[in-house]
Amino acid sequence: MSSPLLKMQNVTHVYVTVSEAIKAIENINLSIAAGEFVSLVGPSGCGKTTVLSCLAGILQPTAGHVLLGDKPIKGPCRQVGYMLQADYLFAWRTILDNVLIGLEVMGQLRHETKKHAQFLLNELGLGDYKHVYPSQLSGGMRQRAALVRTLVTNPDILLLDEPFSALDYQTKLKLENLVFETLKKHGKSAVLVTHDIGEAIAMSDRIIVMDKHPGRIKRELIIPDHIRQARPFDAREAEGFYDLFRQIWKELDDDED
Numbered sequence: 551m552s553s554p555l556l557k558m559q560n561v562t563h564v565y566v567t568v569s570e571a572i573k574a575i576e577n578i579n580l581s582i583a584a585g586e587f588v589s590l591v592g593p594s595g596c597g598k599t600t601v602l603s604c605l606a607g608i609l610q611p612t613a614g615h616v617l618l619g620d621k622p623i624k625g626p627c628r629q630v631g632y633m634l635q636a637d638y639l640f641a642w643r644t645i646l647d648n649v650l651i652g653l654e655v656m657g658q659l660r661h662e663t664k665k666h667a668q669f670l671l672n673e674l675g676l677g678d679y680k681h682v683y684p685s686q687l688s689g690g691m692r693q694r695a696a697l698v699r700t701l702v703t704n705p706d707i708l709l710l711d712e713p714f715s716a717l718d719y720q721t722k723l724k725l726e727n728l729v730f731e732t733l734k735k736h737g738k739s740a741v742l743v744t745h746d747i748g749e750a751i752a753m754s755d756r757i758i759v760m761d762k763h764p765g766r767i768k769r770e771l772i773i774p775d776h777i778r779q780a781r782p783f784d785a786r787e788a789e790g791f792y793d794l795f796r797q798i799w800k801e802l803d804d805d806e807d
């Protein structure tokens with residue numbers, strides 16, 4: 551892998567409320583290389599979303615540094631795209647107008663960027679739906695529109711916070727394949743937060759297992775080549791998949807004790 555694209559160095563974050571201070575994550579060191587797909591798994595409340603928010607520049611950590619290349623991240627930036635579990639499409643805008651929002655906000659709405667948006671909509675099977683409203687689409691189609699909206703500003707790295715968890719199982723498997731192939735094709739890096747161990751193994755090059763109170767990195771697993779090179783659907787059938795599943799399950803189970 552090439553040199554790190556996005557990096558966390560000794561990152562600790564403490565949320566301060568009126569009644570308490572909660573150390574959500576402690577001393578996190580993490581590097582994401584160009585083109586790499588990394589998943590974060592861990593028990594509820596271990597700080598996965600806090601890690602993503604720091605990587606996105608939405609949160610400034612209490613201590614430590616987040617670097618994009620060799621520059622500190624001081625706020626949200628074009629190079630880092632964020633996709634969430636809820637699609638947050640605006641009901642009153644058509645699908646095309648929804649996916650153009652990021653370009654509008656960044657002052658990049660030009661003929662060629664608009665053409666690129668239409669190209670991506672076609673690529674993700676939404677070409678015939680660009681003039682309809684979100685309420686006319688299924689959950690999976692709406693998530694695909696949200697993915698186009700994230701990709702259209704051409705980020706180098708995508709932060710995916712449980713993007714498939716609200717979908718039915720069949721749609722989720724199809725979308726895992728589609729997202730995996732789209733990101734590989736466009737050479738994007740990704741950090742996926744998921745509670746689904748199978749999804750993490752099937753989609754990733756590397757898995758970070760976290761533990762909680764405060765959230766720390768407990769273990770890192772490199773996914774063997776023959777699993778990570780398969781499409782997520784087929785990866786589930788690959789030799790060694792269930793051994794990895796059991797290993798991660800045990801790490802998470804130990805954490806509950």
Ligand SMILES: Nc1ncnc2c1ncn2[C@@H]1O[C@H](COP(=O)(O)OP(=O)(O)OP(=O)(O)O)[C@@H](O)[C@H]1O
Nearest residue numbers: 565566567572574593594595596597598599600601
């Ligand atoms: N805005 C906030 N103010 C105060 N505490 C917070 C805030 N956001 C998160 N926390 C606390 O920080 C810790 C980590 O939360 P975080 O949402 O990052 O965990 P998570 O692993 O993403 O959880 P889940 O898997 O349930 O989504 C938790 O104890 C949570 O209660």
